[in-house]
Amino acid sequence: MAVSSFSSVSDDVRRWKYDVFVSFRGEDTGGGFVSHLLRAFKQKSISTSVDAEDMCRGDRLSEELRKHIQQSRLSIVVFSQNYASSRRCLRELAQMVEQVKMTGQVLVPVFYGVEPYVVRRATGPFAEAFARYDCEMEEEEVCTWRKALTAAASYFGWYIENYRDDAELIEEIVQCVFNKLIRWSSFDGGWKYDVFLNFRGEDTRKSFCSHLYKALYQKVINTFMDDEELRKGNSLSELLKCIKQSRVSIVVFSADYASSTWCLKELVQILKCMDEHNQMVVPVFYEVDPSQVCRPEAFTKHDRDSKVEMEEVQSWMLALTRATNLTLPRWDSRNYDDDAKLIEDIVQHISRELPRFTRLQMGHV
Incomplete structure (x- = not known):
């Protein structure tokens, strides 16, 4: 490791x-x-x-x-x-x-x-x-x-x-x-958070993600959910640091996820932490077909943005394609009658897996 x-x-x-x-x-x-x-x-x-x-x-x-x-x-x-x-x-x-x-x-x-x-x-x-x-x-x-x-x-x-x-x-x-x-392992391993929540704010911040955050909090799972004020700057350094300091990342894919450069930059960092530090990644598809997350029109907009380098856009496309095809336990809201049951299943999965991933990340068998 x-x-x-x-x-x-x-x-x-x-x-x-x-x-x-x-x-x-x-x-x-x-x-x-x-x-x-x-x-x-x-x-x-x-x-x-x-x-x-x-x-x-x-x-x-x-x-x-x-x-x-x-x-x-x-x-x-x-x-x-x-x-x-x-x-x-x-x-x-x-x-x-x-x-x-x-x-x-x-x-x-x-x-x-x-x-x-x-x-x-x-x-x-x-x-x-x-x-x-x-x-x-x-x-x-x-x-x-x-x-x-x-x-x-x-x-x-x-x-x-x-x-x-x-x-x-x-x-x-x-x-x-x-x-x-959970509290001890976060302290021992240098992790500040148990979970980093990655999502498209305009799609899910005031609905699904706010309820998911509350459910994680009630289970004493320390979760980072960025404040809207944090996104009013030009630097992602604070958010990327929080990803590194988290043991798990939940990625909530929604219809307009790929249109957000913030989400895509975070996703690249999340996959890097998964590869290099055994970070656990939990994909959630919220009211969107997994095959439709990587929409061509979203990347056409990024291609035309003079502030974005072509190489970076390509890295986003690769990250998004990989993340939406991860062979991990993943959740699709279309398989549930309501958000409450979906959130319950996600939280139970993370509660169950956190101790195992903690030992893996810290080099224990």
């Missing part, structure tokens, strides 16, 4: 191999709640690591498991009735809390079938487990576990009793994690 000044990443960023590490007591939640949670993460393209049996022998933390915790951006601990009865769970928890102190890793607790205060104060089944450890284990390690338990249970998290069912809780956890990862 070609790396430029705006897409280079630090050693800290390259350290992350997983988005989320999940610690849980398998006997309590492994076959139910956690399995559904992991499936929901996978559907959102959020990479997860868990304590697999082949990574550990007995109660000790293997070096491999320790690295999985260290290489995760965020940790989730699912506290349940018998969580503390597992020494390995407590060792995982101590490592997770250590990562919070050492690297600022985010740790989020989920209280499933157990009151938060029971965990925080180590009462009930937690007190019983620690009573055994006080007799069987080294005092220093038990003290570390107690502190880790108190610290982790004090962080803001989720309590199952506040939700109608597991599905509602899982949906909120996954969306919250997704939003955090």
